[in-house]
Amino acid sequence: MTEVVDRVGTNSAGVSAPRAIAGHPAVDVAALGEQLLGKWADIRRQARELSARSELHKTEGLTHTEHRKRTFGQLRYLVDNGAVHRAFPASLGGSDDHGGNIAGFEELVTADPSLQIKAGVQWGLFGSAVMHLGTEEHHRKWLPGIMNLDIPGCFAMTETGHGSDVASIATTATYEPATQEFVIDTPFRAAWKDYIGNAAIDGLGAVVFAQLVTLGVNHGVHAFYVDLRNPDTKEFLPGIGGEDDGVKGGLNGIDNGRLHFSVVRIPRTNLLNRYGNVDVDGTYSSPIASPGRRFFTMLGTLVQGRVSLDGAAVAASKVALKTAIQYATERRQFNASSPTEEEVLLDYQRHQRRLFTRLATTYAASFAHEQLLQKFDDVFSGAHDSDGDRQDLETLAAALKPLSTWHALDTLQECREACGGAGFLIENRFASLRADLDVYVTFEGDNTVLLQLVAKRLLADYANEFRNVDFGVLARYVVGQAADVAIHRTGLRQVAQFVADTGSPQKAAIALRHEEGQRALLTERVQSMVAEVGSALKGANKLPQHQAAAVFNLHQDDLIDAAQAHAELLQWEAFTEALSQVADPGTKTVLTWLRDLFGLSLIEKNLSWYLMNGRLSMQRGRTVGDYINRLLIKIRPHALDLVDAFGYGPEHLRAAIATGAEQTRQDEARDYFRAQRACGRAPVDERAILGRQSAGKPTQS
Template identity: 85%
Template sequence: MTDVVDRPASQASRPAARAHHRADATPSVDVAALGEQLLGKWARIRLHSRELAGRPELYKTEGLTHTQHRMRTFGQLKYLVDNGAVHRAFPASLGGSDDHGGNIAGFEELVTADPSLQIKAGVQWGLFGSAVMHLGTEEHHAKWLPGIMNLDIPGCFAMTETGHGSDVASIATTATFDPATQEFVVNTPFRAAWKDYIGNAAIDGLGAVVFAQLVTSGVNHGVHAFYVDLRDPETKEFLPGIGGEDDGVKGGLNGIDNGRLHFSNVRIPRTNLLNRYGNVDTDGAYTSSIASPGRRFFTMLGTLVQGRVSLDGAAVAASKIALKTAIQYATERRQFNASSHTDEEVLLDYQRHQRRLFTRLATTYAAGFAHEQLLQKFDDVFSGAHDSDEDRQDLETLAAALKPLSTWHALDTLQECREACGGAGFLIENRFASLRADLDVYVTFEGDNTVLLQLVAKRLLADYAKEFRNVDVGVLARYVVSQAAGTAVHRTGLRQVAQFVADTGSVQKAAIALRDEATQRLLLTDRVQTMVAEAGAALKGTNKLPQQKAAEAFNQHQHELIEAAQAHAELLQWEAFTEALANVKDPGTKRVLTWLRDLFGLSLIEKNLSWYLMNGRLSMQRARTVGDYINRLLVKIRPHAVDLVDAFGYGPEHLRAAIATGAEQIRQDEARAYFRSQRADGKAPVDEKVLLAKKARESKPQRR
């Protein structure tokens, strides 16, 4: 196995100018140690997956038709099977290793090879296979999982409908039990109920886990999962009663054969109900270990949260790839001779360039540390180490909070890095445009980001109601949430109330106060607390209103609630970054990472400066210092920028960007040598502006 943290290839492209910056820079970053920390708990699996992702067999080949891309991607799934990369989460009794966290850690790294491969693998094993494993019983496992694991049964996860995406509870496909034949009859009652955007549905899928309303004895028991055979394994034609069509070319991810499915009274055996949480007996009687229909629904969907977890990690990985490429290029590319008559400036020395890249670098670090905590929480729940109902709710809420931020951030980072690299960034060979197109859909599948944040907001309101049931709302604005180190991801709602720390507005102490960890925490947590308190006060008593009135009241405050949920998620990322600092042993690395954490925190405060001013949390004097201190942090981080992206551990085989190979440095060195030679030989032509200036001086009357 190749150790990509220390691989020589990733060091070879460093520009010569980097030595100059490092020679005088104090402190320095221990790149190898930081790289190991970033790899996290499942480092060995990540490295194995990266080694696979760095092989040409798994690369995305640009320029293929969507038909060719689909064929290549399906072949790559077989390559993953042959290389033992897909079985980690499955039961040890079937050849797996029951390693749920490691499984996600490995799969999300595949985004560096081709996002289509990562998602298609996720559909096959993370959704289709996972649904059979987590919603089915041992009988289902024995019957279908071996074929799913070795790709004998390519399959679909048929949940989303044309008319219902994020609102899964309202899907219209039905599965009605017929006691006379001991079968469920699966039916699509109208066009809007077609299963849509389903991976593997257009061509490859032989089976599917179909989500439908379970109806028996005239009672609808809500959404359940059913195993349905789709195609004849020999002819690959749809079985009787099943139809579908190809979704066609998409804005990205064209290695996946997304399609539509519909069912006309398709009969399946009663035992094809994946009945871990709900069962129908031979006489049609429904039973469930979870009495509440609502709780049962969320429990079933909660077992499938790994899709959101893996998207969070894949988005972070894509951001790292983009930043490594853009920052490497910015240390080599020169433009405009602002400070010298002979030498042009390196792009990364411009403050604006630092602003556009370093702030996103700081966010990527924060998102990466938060993802590692999410992954640990996921593994705790699915391994059974911490698997209470509260643990599962916390996991669901945490994933719903972090996935929107990381996927939006990935799109923003890819676009900004593209622009920061100019015309070169627009070339497909440098991957920004291609990656952005592929990741575009990440913000709306496995849960639309805005809808997910609304879920988080409702959890915050529920926690608020419990925490402050008997507290006067006017008092709450003067308090902030206490943040005990190490507790950020163990509870995803509001914390216990602590004393309010007033802002002094002192100009002399402003910069010191803002870079103080406690001050950043107070400002960030106070914003979340206050926003939730205000929304909670506005919505107080709506549970007693008629449904329509309650919905209207909630809708009037929907924007503020989603803003509060986003602020909460940003706080979780800041907390994760802060907790990670405690694990950094090298003093120099810790100091640089602290600057980066401060940059992340202050960037959040700067982004929401109007809120802090309008709500009296910052004086105008102190608010003016935020931007200045950010600019000072940029200068401090500048000498360490390449170290910080090298620590991501991605080599040329993962970047696959022409501008990150050192070619630009060679071009720039050649150009500078050429002009130096001209000047040394006296052969350089005289600049017209120099001549004009000389003539102007000579034409001035001489003073006597």
């Protein structure tokens, strides 16, 4: 274990602060920061340097019209600085770096979430759809203009009447052999494309998703390139109309709007036909025979939106925690342990609880995101691009994006409250970031719907492979001790735990803090929940459709809970794997405490389940909270190091309360009162006089 002697460091705000206690472990901030940067560290550093520039920062107080104009101008700044081409083909000036592209892109959230999302619309959705769903001809025709922003564009998938259920969208593209054209139509109001970025003002082109109909057969959802506006006048082309979505709850730098089409004719060759083609005579062909598999393959190529939102949400959580913890080490409140000195906020147990538990979750989410990003790069680079790899990527993204985006909103709100009135000021960014990130939980896939997708995959793995220890790719962490449910339900396991602990809280705590003990508890919960729902749904697929749907609906809530528990397990495992890569002993010790805090917080959150299902004895259950509180004390000296390792400086935080100004104010106040007491000018507290009188002592010396 690395030891230090009264080490005092300077935090990123330039304020001296104690970082460790003599004889205690110390965190190697530089090495930890490098590990957090991950495989694409250099690209992240480049992106952070760019995001630190004032030209890209959100200007608070702008009208939505002004904000939109500024954000569009910032897209040009990104182009001029070579920040948007990494994922595009090298033959067109890109670098074929898919993982690096996402790593750099998600860092833009620290500059302005509107910029991050608008850039994502242009290059991550519109451009990527052309690249991944089109062919070389499409690439040569449109990608150069998309890359250099000559063709601002839209990703027109979502409809007013269908959001997450893309397979049921109502816009049609009907092929006419006589003219060799597709006719695009939105047959009714609910079929309008809605919430579409760049649609209200800037978009000149769009990738429109529609039901492909040829020779009287509907071949399902396909993507089509459609010109929207005259590039000179910016007026809609004939047959195309739309309207502005107006002011939103956040992300008002993006011109979201609605689009509709009435007999809009496009050439046959505007079908992005990598996975489905229509010949001149109207004959449809596809390299993927199954319509369902073809649909999910096409949508799977666009999974990068979920991957990038996962990373951006983690980045926003890091920014919030760095600001809130920095402030909490400086702000003082109440004379709890001294008649003259007020307490630092971060020394209060409750303050530690509300911030350190979220800090632990953020670390877990960060390490899990790095694994997701590696999986994404493996698939899109072609290194590991089988059907199974793509399914794993889609399911992993669907599991992690809900947790990280919900966590970001929760963290921003808790940090806001932890900073009191100062946290409510826009200048400290909590309220602004929370408003902008609010929609992250429902776009690129509604979080609840995504978890249902994960649950269905878990059920499929359960049905196919549960009897194998491996339990499929998603539940690879199942331990080999899954046994008869009766041992849990009869209380025998609880009795065994109590005997093993011999009634000792210390032994119970040791059992819970061991890595294998946490893994067993977290894994068994997922396994048990999936098995229970799987058993309840057994045979439902043989029922008539309406009856099967009713049975599934009865267990939908349990399924989603199981999917969330599984995603949490993946985060815990990612954290644990990251620990094995830490070389510095002191850092490893502190990160192990933080991992344990994350794992035990999950167990505490679901303690009723563990007790009701016989997974924990009452003795062990009572020790969870106490051990968490002991971990808080251990982590406290390292809190600043842990947030400094995130690597975000003042130019990224841009929060007045994270500049050291509060420390200056507190020092000034303490010096003032000390000087008063030293020279005898301090007024006597009335309570002190009353206390002396009640004790029969003189009131003056």
